[in-house]
Amino acid sequence: MSQSGRPPLSGIRVVDFSRVIAGPMCTQILSDMGAEVLKIENPDGGDDTRKGAGPRAGGEQGESHFFMAFNRGKKSVALDFTKPEGQAIVHKLLATADVMVENFRPGVLKKYGLDYSSLQARYPRLICLSISAYGQSGPLSDRPGYDPVLQAESGMMSVNGEANGEGLRHAIAIVDTMTAIHSVAAINAALFARHDTGKGQQIDLALYDTALASLGNMGSYYLIGGDQPRRAGNGHFASAPNSSFETKNGKIYMAVANQKLFTDTCKAMGHPEWVTDPRFSTIGQRVANKPELTRLMEEVLKTDTKENWAQKFRHLPAGPIRTMKEALDEPEVKRRGMLKTYQHARVGPVPLIGSNYHFSDTPVDDTRPPPALGEHTDRVPPAIAGLRVAAVAALRAKTVIGCDIASPATALGRCRRLRRRRGPGFFAGRAPLLWRSSG
Structure with missing residues (x-):
């Protein structure tokens, strides 16, 4: 043009x-x-x-x-x-x-x-x-x-x-x-x-x-x-997972603000079962159980680098803290x-x-x-x-x-x-x- x-x-x-x-x-x-x-x-x-x-x-x-x-x-x-x-x-x-x-x-x-x-x-x-x-x-x-x-x-x-x-x-x-x-x-x-x-x-x-x-x-x-x-x-008082998370070589920020994004995030991390887990199945429950959700997520995230996770999460609102x-x-x-x-x-x-x-x-x-x-x-x-x-x-x-x-x-x-x-x-x-x- x-x-x-x-x-x-x-x-x-x-x-x-x-x-x-x-x-x-x-x-x-x-x-x-x-x-x-x-x-x-x-x-x-x-x-x-x-x-x-x-x-x-x-x-x-x-x-x-x-x-x-x-x-x-x-x-x-x-x-x-x-x-x-x-x-x-x-x-x-x-x-x-x-x-x-x-x-x-x-x-x-x-x-x-x-x-x-x-x-x-x-x-x-x-x-x-x-x-x-x-x-x-x-x-x-x-x-x-x-x-x-x-x-x-x-x-x-x-x-x-x-x-x-x-x-x-x-x-x-x-x-x-x-x-x-x-x-x-x-x-x-x-x-x-x-x-x-x-x-x-x-x-x-x-x-x-x-x-x-x-x-x-x-x-x-x-x-x-x-x-x-x-x-x-770095978190959010009314949303989860919406915070910074440890990876193998630094932190990544994830803003998972709705149910569909949470479903897609769980699949990308290899844990689709989290979607139906009673502790995490709604936004309110994820906020109430934020420490446990964070612990489980970081166990997975620490297995790879923030750069590689950024590529795996390319379809999600997530990116390395630079x-x-x-x-x-x-x-x-x-x-x-x-x-x-x-x-x-x-x-x-x-x-x-x-x-x-x-x-x-x-x-x-x-x-x-x-x-x-x-x-x-x-x-x-x-x-x-x-x-x-x-x-x-x-x-x-x-x-x-x-x-x-x-x-x-x-x-x-x-x-x-x-x-x-x-x-x-x-x-x-x-x-x-x-x-x-x-x-």
Whole structure:
């Protein structure tokens, strides 16, 4: 089947003020879908995650793995919008934009006239997604909030962990991740609605609300039954066999959620008699006799490896519990196109996980690398705001915009040192200096 070649959101422009995970993950998905994402970053350091701990692409002075995970395909504009000259550029960008994404605490952007109530009349078609911890209104709206705190407060932690242990947070920033995905859905819905109404709107998306909405059947278990759902570790309090099981060389996870699957599992393990055993013949009886069922199953499973059992259970919901290396080295990951190597402007080749969206006619474009800090500053404002070279140089001299010289980690300092050595007129009339860029 031939493809049109244009990603589904081609022609949509997004001005992105977000940092860390929820907002950046949202705008990365929008970028993959074809939107032009202009990432507005503080010239002095950029997105908070650029300074994150842990491995860095390109070595100690390179780019943080944390930043690289959530910022593929964007254009980085190092711009200080707290200054009037910076705000003027932001307004030029917003005049051509379809979507604005921000995750400041409510009230922060109002100080600079960049909150939705200030922008609505001026840009009536603008869709503004505001991500916050507790929403744009209410007594908690001024509180800061990070993912694990929301996991704790929403009840998520109370159902996660070993049966006799304390509630545990999910190691992945699951509330941020789900908020990002809901954000993409909300923005696409607002873009669709704009076709009929001709108007943009504000989307108020709170991490707290997302966490509560994600409780799913655990939330309804309490609301309808009145009891706290019980923690079950890797198992399930109302289903069996639904847990991790020991094999000859490690563990395999099996989620046998109904009677047919249990019948097929027993046959695959060579014990069809378990299906009619009074202790295991119904889900309720299997839950009541879970320790004995687990013992019998592991006696069989320990006779072979997790890889071989995965093949024998190919027709069942079962798979080996893998390390990160085992998971990402799996050939199927590459066959699905999920691993990509990006040519970063500053540090060279960087391996990352690509997009999981596969459209038959309008394929996503996840081929563009994450940007270096301010990589596109000398191109985006002049192209959109109509600034001349001298105007760009003057804004750079005032540190309203970032300085695009070789290394984002040292760009601003090098600009300042050049001005000190050669005087404030050094940049006047000079062409903008660009980093080497692959996209």
